[in-house]
Amino acid sequence: MDLRRVKNAEKLVxxxxxxxxxxxxxxxxxxxxxxxxxxxxFRKPQYTEQAEIKTYVIRSFIGSVIWLAIxxxxxxxxxxxxxxxxxxxxxxLFSIPHGSA
Amino acid sequence: xxxxxxxxxxxxxxGPPFALFLFTIARDPMRVIVLMASGFFWLCALLxxxxxxxxxxxxRDHLAFGVVCSVLLQEIFRFLFYKILRKANDGxxxxxxxxxxxxxxxxxxxxxxxxxxxxxxxxxxxAGTFSIVNVxxxxxxxGTIGIEGDxxxxxxxxxxxxxxxxxxxxxxxxxxxxxxxxxxWIRVGMVVTAHMLFACLSLVxxxxxxxxxxxYLGSLIPSxxxxxxxGVAAFLTxxxxxxxxxxxxxxRRGRYEIE
Amino acid sequence: xNYQGVTFPxxxxxxxxxxxxxxxxxxxxxxxxxxEGSPTExxxxxxxNQTSNTDRPSYRSSASDSPTMPETSVNAxxxxxxGDSNSNRxxxxxxxxxxxxxxxxxxTGEDEELMYGAKHVIxxxxxxxxxxxxxxxxxxxITFYTQEQNTYFVYxxxxxxxxxxxxxxxxxxxxxxxxxCAVIVMTIVLLMLYKYRCYKVINGWLIxxxxxxxxxxxxxxxxxxxxxxxxxxxxxxxxxxxxxxxMGGLFCIHWKGPLLLQQAYLIIISALVALTFIRYLPxxxxxxxxxxxxxxxxxxxLCPKGPLRVLVETAQSRNEPIFPALIYSSAxxxxxxxxxxxxxxxxKKKQETKDTDNNADEEDDDGGFKEHMAxxxxxxxxxxxxxxxxxxxxxxDMTQAQKDSSVHSSCVDPLSYYEKSEPQTNLAFSxxxxxxxxxxxxxxxxxxxxxxxxxxxxxxxxxxxxSAKKKQKKRAxxxxxxxxxxxxxxxxSGGEQQRERPAVPGASDDASEMxxxxxxxxxxxxxxxxxxxxxxxxxxxxxxxxxxxxxxxxIGLCCTLxxxxxxxxxxxxxxxxxTFGLVFNFATSALVQPFMDKLNSEQVYI
Numbered sequence: 001m002d003l004r005r006v007k008n009a010e011k012l013v014x015x016x017x018x019x020x021x022x023x024x025x026x027x028x029x030x031x032x033x034x035x036x037x038x039x040x041x042f043r044k045p046q047y048t049e050q051a052e053i054k055t056y057v058i059r060s061f062i063g064s065v066i067w068l069a070i071x072x073x074x075x076x077x078x079x080x081x082x083x084x085x086x087x088x089x090x091x092x093l094f095s096i097p098h099g100s101a
Numbered sequence: 102x103x104x105x106x107x108x109x110x111x112x113x114x115x116g117p118p119f120a121l122f123l124f125t126i127a128r129d130p131m132r133v134i135v136l137m138a139s140g141f142f143w144l145c146a147l148l149x150x151x152x153x154x155x156x157x158x159x160x161r162d163h164l165a166f167g168v169v170c171s172v173l174l175q176e177i178f179r180f181l182f183y184k185i186l187r188k189a190n191d192g193x194x195x196x197x198x199x200x201x202x203x204x205x206x207x208x209x210x211x212x213x214x215x216x217x218x219x220x221x222x223x224x225x226x227x228a229g230t231f232s233i234v235n236v237x238x239x240x241x242x243x244g245t246i247g248i249e250g251d252x253x254x255x256x257x258x259x260x261x262x263x264x265x266x267x268x269x270x271x272x273x274x275x276x277x278x279x280x281x282x283x284x285x286w287i288r289v290g291m292v293v294t295a296h297m298l299f300a301c302l303s304l305v306x307x308x309x310x311x312x313x314x315x316x317y318l319g320s321l322i323p324s325x326x327x328x329x330x331x332g333v334a335a336f337l338t339x340x341x342x343x344x345x346x347x348x349x350x351x352x353r354r355g356r357y358e359i360e
Numbered sequence: 361x362n363y364q365g366v367t368f369p370x371x372x373x374x375x376x377x378x379x380x381x382x383x384x385x386x387x388x389x390x391x392x393x394x395x396e397g398s399p400t401e402x403x404x405x406x407x408x409n410q411t412s413n414t415d416r417p418s419y420r421s422s423a424s425d426s427p428t429m430p431e432t433s434v435n436a437x438x439x440x441x442x443g444d445s446n447s448n449r450x451x452x453x454x455x456x457x458x459x460x461x462x463x464x465x466x467x468t469g470e471d472e473e474l475m476y477g478a479k480h481v482i483x484x485x486x487x488x489x490x491x492x493x494x495x496x497x498x499x500x501x502i503t504f505y506t507q508e509q510n511t512y513f514v515y516x517x518x519x520x521x522x523x524x525x526x527x528x529x530x531x532x533x534x535x536x537x538x539x540x541c542a543v544i545v546m547t548i549v550l551l552m553l554y555k556y557r558c559y560k561v562i563n564g565w566l567i568x569x570x571x572x573x574x575x576x577x578x579x580x581x582x583x584x585x586x587x588x589x590x591x592x593x594x595x596x597x598x599x600x601x602x603x604x605x606x607m608g609g610l611f612c613i614h615w616k617g618p619l620l621l622q623q624a625y626l627i628i629i630s631a632l633v634a635l636t637f638i639r640y641l642p643x644x645x646x647x648x649x650x651x652x653x654x655x656x657x658x659x660x661x662l663c664p665k666g667p668l669r670v671l672v673e674t675a676q677s678r679n680e681p682i683f684p685a686l687i688y689s690s691a692x693x694x695x696x697x698x699x700x701x702x703x704x705x706x707x708k709k710k711q712e713t714k715d716t717d718n719n720a721d722e723e724d725d726d727g728g729f730k731e732h733m734a735x736x737x738x739x740x741x742x743x744x745x746x747x748x749x750x751x752x753x754x755x756x757d758m759t760q761a762q763k764d765s766s767v768h769s770s771c772v773d774p775l776s777y778y779e780k781s782e783p784q785t786n787l788a789f790s791x792x793x794x795x796x797x798x799x800x801x802x803x804x805x806x807x808x809x810x811x812x813x814x815x816x817x818x819x820x821x822x823x824x825x826x827s828a829k830k831k832q833k834k835r836a837x838x839x840x841x842x843x844x845x846x847x848x849x850x851x852x853s854g855g856e857q858q859r860e861r862p863a864v865p866g867a868s869d870d871a872s873e874m875x876x877x878x879x880x881x882x883x884x885x886x887x888x889x890x891x892x893x894x895x896x897x898x899x900x901x902x903x904x905x906x907x908x909x910x911x912x913x914x915i916g917l918c919c920t921l922x923x924x925x926x927x928x929x930x931x932x933x934x935x936x937x938x939t940f941g942l943v944f945n946f947a948t949s950a951l952v953q954p955f956m957d958k959l960n961s962e963q964v965y966i
Contacts, residue, residue, distance in 0.1 A: 014616055021611065028604035029611060036618050071597065078594050094598040095586035130478035133485070134918060141915040144908055144944065150966070151951040164964050167955065171966040227911065228966070234903040236960055259963055266965050299965065306963035 027067030103242030110260035139223030146178035221274015225267035272335035532644035634891035912940035
């Protein structure tokens with residue numbers, strides 16, 4: 001898709017759908033949304049749908065930052081505490097590392 | 102350590118060619134294709150020489166024979182590539198000279214040295230890569246060289262010689278093509294001789310061992326002298342002179358482009 | 361491999377659809393198999409939801425006069441006009457050819473196209489290279505894909521690794537034969553589904569398979585990567601990654617997404633499929649399959665009744681893209697003409713220029729490679745081009761695309777595809793025939809352009825002006841000369857244009873949008889099989905072989921493109937490349953490798 005060739009109304013629809021879909025634990029879509037529509041939201045001369053797109057973009061951005069933070073915190077905690085958690089930690093392991101010398 | 106050595110040697114061998122590629126070739130699709138095609142021709146030459154080497158069962162252990170055959174075959178394929186390129190070029194030249202469009206880059210066709218350079222580099226890159234890539238793969242470890250009595254400079258020398266052959270091919274490409282353009286058979290012969298000289302010089306490396314690393318100097322120094330000579334010859338062939346060298350050193354826009 | 365036992369049955373089950381799917385579409389990512397044939401997809405393939413553009417289609421339709429595509433159903437009222445214009449065009453063409461030698465401008469066109477062609481070759485090189493790199497990097501760093509194993513596809517019942525060579529040989533052929541049969545059956549099923557317009561089934565199929573690819577294969581891949589790098593990862597993060605990756609892929613591939621992301625997904629999918637093939641096909645069978653695919657590709661695309669060819673033709677006659685989401689497209693340009701109330705006059709003008717452009721374009725189309733076409737042939741080639749344009753966007757078409765170098769994209773827009781209410785109308789082939797004015801579509805698209813118009817319009821006018829400037833230059837000559845030279849043969853193009861214009865009233869009056877997409881498309885099947893070849897070549901640990909295969913495949917691709925430019929019809933992209941690749945693979949590993957090893961270890965340089 002090239003946004004330059006898409007009508008504004010359609011852009012809005014796309015942006016909104018990406019934004020809504022992001023709520024299903026899909027921060028990736030939010031990231032895409034905020035990057036993809038950034039130009040539209042902030043760099044383009046004004047048009048009617050722009051305000052709405054802007055809110056979606058901003059919210060997507062905030063959402064993705066929050067998600068990113070959560071993931072980073074979780075991964076850090078997990079990596080640090082995994083051994084302490086014992087069998088619970090092991091049960092959570094997706095790939096079990098083998099020991100190294 | 103092995104990893105460091107790996108990266109060091111990789112950069113020695115591929116640094117300069119990569120820079121050349123980036124600055125002079127990458128942005129021009131036509132040149133990329135010619136580069137690829139010349140690499141393909143070199144591959145064909147290598148295949149032929151391997152067949153010859155393979156077929157000559159008694160001579161398999163005497164690399165000198167295979168090397169001589171290979172050099173000749175490479176030069177033959179360079180000639181073939183020249184023929185093909187010029188055939189395509191003639192048509193293009195006629196067309197592109199009349200053009201006024203900016204984005205056509207008729208330079209490529211009007212200045213014959215450009216394609217010569219590109220195809221030379223293509224030969225060089227593939228030749229150099231073929232001679233170093235498996236060594237590099239081994240270099241990254243595990244294990245290192247020198248335990249079995251080989252010289253510890255093995256990798257470094259390999260990298261330097263590979264770089265040398267890449268650049269040499271580049272120079273030879275320019276000289277060879279322009280010599281053929283002008284029907285100066287002597288210079289064609291010189292290129293072939295220089296190639297032969299380089300290949301035979303590298304035969305010296307066989308004598309190297311852990312106590313005998315100086316042998317490498319015997320091939321490295323002459324090789325780089327040869328490279329310097331070829332470089333100067335190619336520079337002059339392409340219309341360079343001391344004056345434009347000086348001019349080139351003065352900073353100005355677009356100096357990375359081949360004019 | 362602890363839970364391999366569990367996974368495997370799933371994989372096998374999954375594979376089934378996967379194979380099928382793949383067989384169906386030409387470019388389908390999943391469909392590794394049949395698709396390769398798909399490389400042939402015609403360039404036109406991707407016209408997302410845009411209406412076909414008036415001029416160009418008419419040209420096509422003229423081509424389509426040929427018996428192959430009687431259906432070229434153009435709207436009835438327009439047909440006549442189209443026909444006329446066609447005849448004009450045709451008649452004009454030879455003329456033009458005649459004049460060409462002396463017309464500098466025309467030759468310029470040729471040259472340009474050559475440059476453009478080169479540029480587009482590179483635009484294919486890059487993704488193919490990336491895909492191969494992913495595969496090779498995986499192969500060399502993750503042992504999972506190279507190690508011996510005992511689990512294989514259900515399609516390959518013969519997998520005796522210990523057998524003597526003779527046995528292995530026939531077994532590999534038997535396996536390849538079975539796979540080929542599966543592919544053929546799938547292709548035919550697909551063809552039938554398509555013929556009888558079971559779009560829902562096809563779409564469901566495609567989506568199911570992409571879901572499988574995106575989630576399941578990426579899950580497996582993630583697992584192997586984590587294992588290879590020995591990093592502990594928890595299920596929560598892993599599932600989040602896979603879920604996001606998969607859904608992102610579904611959005612991008614089957615709906616809308618940034619072009620770059622779409623391309624990335626398609627490349628990744630191809631790489632994953634290629635890896636799966638390498639992993640789960642017995643050693644020898646891979647080679648036989650590659651060989652068989654070459655033949656199949658040739659047959660399916662070039663035979664008059666070849667399934668893929670029929671598929672392509674059917675789709676063209678219906679003015680729809682085949683399975684749009686599943687083809688890699690390097691770039692796409694839409695040329696948009698919008699009518700908004702404000703600038704009607706301007707718009708008209710624009711339209712005109714546009715017409716000119718298109719005409720010129722068409723001329724260019726063939727012009728690009730005129731050298732190769734004798735006068736007589738050109739007519740013929742036109743027809744062919746209608747019949748099918750191949751996977752590589754015809755080089756000639758690119759002019760415009762190039763021009764606004766801002767390559768716009770939009771890969772196929774599955775959305776429109778999915779809005780099945782009017783699948784026919786939505787999808788118009790830009791390539792294929794027809795001054796098709798789909799009123800509904802237009803209206804649908806016509807939406808409130810007014811406000812939006814600003815940016816887009818500016819953009820667009822820019823394009824058209826620029827191109828017009830250039831094109832007109834080009835065009836003037838042939839037309840003028842043509843008139844005198846060709847006398848009664850046909851009207852000068854000017855007249856033609858005028859005639860054509862009335863045919864487009866809907867377009868220029870209604871707010872309308874004409875878009876053309878230009879770009880190179882390569883079926884994902886090609887990506888997959890190229891990568892399989894290179895990946896397999898790299899599995900024996902020799903980088904020289906890998907490199908040789910890589911160069912050989914790219915050169916093969918170049919040759920295919922060259923042929924494409926010459927014949928201008930659908931060509932299979934696999935045969936040349938794979939043949940080169942196979943020859944160089946075996947030659948390198950058998951002959952060159954010992955030689956180079958000796959040279960390397962002795963440090964002798966040649």
